[in-house]
Amino acid sequence: MYFGIVTLFPESMRAVTDQGVVGKAVKSGLVQVNTWNPRDYAADNYRTVDDRPYGGGPGMLMKVEPVVAAIDAARNAAPPGSKTVYLSPQGRPIRQEMLRSAASLPGLVMLCGRYEGVDERVIEREVDEEWSLGDFVLSGGEIAAMAVVDGVARLVPGVLGHHESAEQDSFENGWLDCPHYTRPEVYQGRKVPEVLLSGNHEKIRRWRLEQSIRRTLERRPDLLEGRTLSKEESEIVEQIRHEKLNMK
Ligand code: 9WO
Numbered sequence: 001m002y003f004g005i006v007t008l009f010p011e012s013m014r015a016v017t018d019q020g021v022v023g024k025a026v027k028s029g030l031v032q033v034n035t036w037n038p039r040d041y042a043a044d045n046y047r048t049v050d051d052r053p054y055g056g057g058p059g060m061l062m063k064v065e066p067v068v069a070a071i072d073a074a075r076n077a078a079p080p081g082s083k084t085v086y087l088s089p090q091g092r093p094i095r096q097e098m099l100r101s102a103a104s105l106p107g108l109v110m111l112c113g114r115y116e117g118v119d120e121r122v123i124e125r126e127v128d129e130e131w132s133l134g135d136f137v138l139s140g141g142e143i144a145a146m147a148v149v150d151g152v153a154r155l156v157p158g159v160l161g162h163h164e165s166a167e168q169d170s171f172e173n174g175w176l177d178c179p180h181y182t183r184p185e186v187y188q189g190r191k192v193p194e195v196l197l198s199g200n201h202e203k204i205r206r207w208r209l210e211q212s213i214r215r216t217l218e219r220r221p222d223l224l225e226g227r228t229l230s231k232e233e234s235e236i237v238e239q240i241r242h243e244k245l246n247m248k
Helices: 010-017 020-029 063-076 096-103 122-126 141-152 203-219 232-247
Strands: 002-006 033-035 085-094 107-112 128-131
Touching: 002 010, 002 122, 002 141, 010 020, 010 141, 020 085, 020 141, 033 063, 063 107, 063 122, 085 141, 096 141, 107 141, 128 141
Parallel strands: 002 033, 002 107, 085 107, 085 128
Antiparallel strands: none
16 A cells, blocks of 8 residues: 655654554555655745735635646655645545545545645645544644554554454444453452453344444444444334433
């Protein structure tokens, strides 16, 4: 999997490429991360990368020529069939299935904005999709790009070991993750749920599923919209809804 990152802060990507699961995948060659700095494509003696917005107002935009030249260089180095994504709060909220389809591409080019962003015509002409981590503002797209590199890289076959495998993930089954426990058996007077000590794997599986469903109904009921549930899942959802009715 190839990542080309267009950024004024190429060193920032080391936070994701130099450690952990992604660091290992980069070292082994399963994942490649290259950076392209608009500053290297700035034509003037000052290597100017910002410019003033038409219409006035506070803030600056990224200067068009250097950012387009860096995008072009990134795309030319990326494998054919790669997609170009701009990270911004105006983008489509990222969901796990978007990362899954990105992981099936040969490469992903990501444009990290700085300042007040990028000229809209650059986004229209050079970018396939605009993605967002959520409804909040950062000071640039780099942290979002690193989140995407991390989230996509771990879906590339061979990047995770059998034990960490992505099928176990929260969201691969559509539910929030269940709670987890490790030693000690009693911590601050709070005991580990008995079922987890029972050794009954079928009971444990069902308890975990029920916990996942409870959490999802409680915290993220929106995740149920438009989903088809298995018989077991809908039975658990019904049972929980009944309990709630009886409480009132
Ligand atoms: C900066 C600014 C300065 C003065 C007045 C208004 C301003 N707006 C902005 C601004 O929104 N800057 C963005 C910074 C431009 C695009 C790149 N930046 C960014 C990306 N911030 N947050 C993200 C982001 C990306 C993905 N998911 C969540 C947030």
